[in-house]
Amino acid sequence: MLNEIDKVLAEQFKLPGFRPGQKHVIEALLNGRSAAAVFPTGGGKSLCYQLPAVLLPGLTVVVSPLIALMKDQIDALAARGIAAERLDSTLTTEQYRSVMDRARSGDLRMLYVAPERFSNERFRESIRKIRVALFAVDEAHCISEWGHNFRPDYLKLPQFARLCNAERMLALTATATDAVLADICRVFQIESDDAVRTTFYRANLTIRMTATSPTSRDARLLKMLKDQPPGPGIIYVTLQKTAEELAVWLREENISARAYHAGLEDEERTSVQEWFLASQNGIVVATIAFGMGIDKANIRYVYHYNPPKSLENFAQEIGRAGRDGEPAICQSFLCYGDLKVLEEFAKRDTPTESAVASFVKDVFSLRDSFDVSLHEMAAQHGMRFPVVRTLLTYLELQEYLEGGTPFYSSYKFQPLKSSAQILARFEGERREFLHQLLRQAVKLKTWFRIDADKAARVIGCDRDRVIAALDYLHQQQMLELKAEGTRLRYRRLRKPDSVPALAKKLFEMLQNREARELARLQQVADLVSYEGCQVSALGAYFGEPTIDRCGHCTWCESMAGQPVGSTAG
Secondary structure: OHHHHHHHHHHOOOOOOOOOOHHHHHHHHHOOOOEEEEOOOOOOOOHHHHHHHHHOOOEEEEEOOOHHHHHHHHHHHHHOOOOEEEEOOOOOHHHHHHHHHHHHHOOOOEEEEOHHHHHOHHHHHHHOOOOEEEEEEOOHHHHOOOOOOOOHHHHHHHHHHHHOOOOOEEEEEOOOOHHHHHHHHHHHOOOHHHEEEOOOOOOOEEEEEEEOOHHHHHHHHHHHHHHOOOOOEEEEOOOHHHHHHHHHHHHHOOOOEEEEOOOOOHHHHHHHHHHHHHOOOOEEEEOOOOOOOOOOOOOOEEEEOOOOOOHHHHHHHHOOOOOOOOOEEEEEEEOHHHHHHHHHHHHHOOOOHHHHHHHHHHHOOOOOEEEEOHHHHHHHHOOOHHHHHHHHHHHHHOOOEEEOOOEEEEEEEEEOOOHHHHHOOOOHHHHHHHHHHHHOOEEOOOOEEEOHHHHHHHHOOOHHHHHHHHHHHHHOOOEEEEEEEEEEEEEEOOOOOOHHHHHHHHHHHHHHHHHHHHHHHHHHHHHHHOOOOHHHHHHHHOOOOOOOOOOOEHHHHHOOOOOOOOOOO
């Protein structure tokens, strides 16, 4: 396969050569080894799994939290004759069924899924029967608690890869400090020689930072937008409300602008994304929900109306500008008040010590094997549900608990054929089993609800058989099936010597996490006021050699930093 790399690159991807680091990663994968790629935004991470997907026998599963990346890349792959599909929340039942049929038949080369997809029992059961040649994880820094965007769901991905019998793994990220990369390699069992990092530095980006007040910021932004040469751009804001209001104001000032954030309906988000990709002069005012995976090379401007939450976010977001190699401007406005807002966001994820104590006492009062709803536990103990998920993950990492297969507490189905027509398709024991199963359903208005656990107990079978039967009837288009009420399974491995002492330790871990988030905000402020080349300082943060002067940052242009205050306390 190795001698086909250059041929596929030229003929299928129409590229003249590899970017730095790409060939090393691809050759490692084709030789059967797992690899990691830390490439800056626009550095060509996607080719590292797309090209092997063409050559490897089997399916390439790409795990990404970004619907925009999935859609954009699948459209581009289709143009190259590469069969790729996605599974996300926007698909209808029929579309989901079609994608899985193609995966099972071997028609697909690539399947994009979100991490949460592995909480779906039906999906897990289906994917384990398919040969997975490559399991690629985008935004892999989310697996590290030392990273800027830790997501407990990511800690489960190596386990899911083993469930799929994945033959090799690929971890990808645009931003990873040395500590985060070490975490990635440890969890995904990647040898250090196959962890490839390329330079963050890009000479075509001018990085400007302006400490300002909220009142003067709008006037400065408007003047810059009207004075600058034409070109598409992104303005990043913290709040959805700000995105909407700023986009309206810019349109009133005759600037073509649209808002983008997670609160929009799927159709509207898709419309904005497609408008921006086609635009030569449009401005998207967006929260960080926008931009990741957007394949638009000619973005000329990236503005931070509100500051980023970390240097990792900053590097990722400015990296979306000038990917065609042409000059681009990255302008950040920093108001001290905005940093305080982000500080409050970080603090609200830390519950009270008494809430943590109540949670731990509750967990260890349950049976040796139990299941929980995150939302129910969050409401019971007065904390946000992502914090509950993090606490449960901490207990797993400390080997108090072992996570099992998540499941849905109930299913809804709408018959597409009558019970008589369904049963007529089967004989003997299978017919009798389905007859008993359908009798367990409770009639709603137009749907039926069935409790899978209860049905299994009444019939006297394994729960898995109930799920498999419902899924089969769904695949055969005899009924439409929907799952409800995700619950997480756990098995207690041991009890703590002291429940109060463990609760105190967990609370301290959450406090430390908050402190890291606040420190990241302070690092953003420090970069603005830094008395030296800011591009060099940013590169040093990611472990790159320093340079004396880049010549295209605020300090190099003015020889002065701009203090914005402290976020401490």
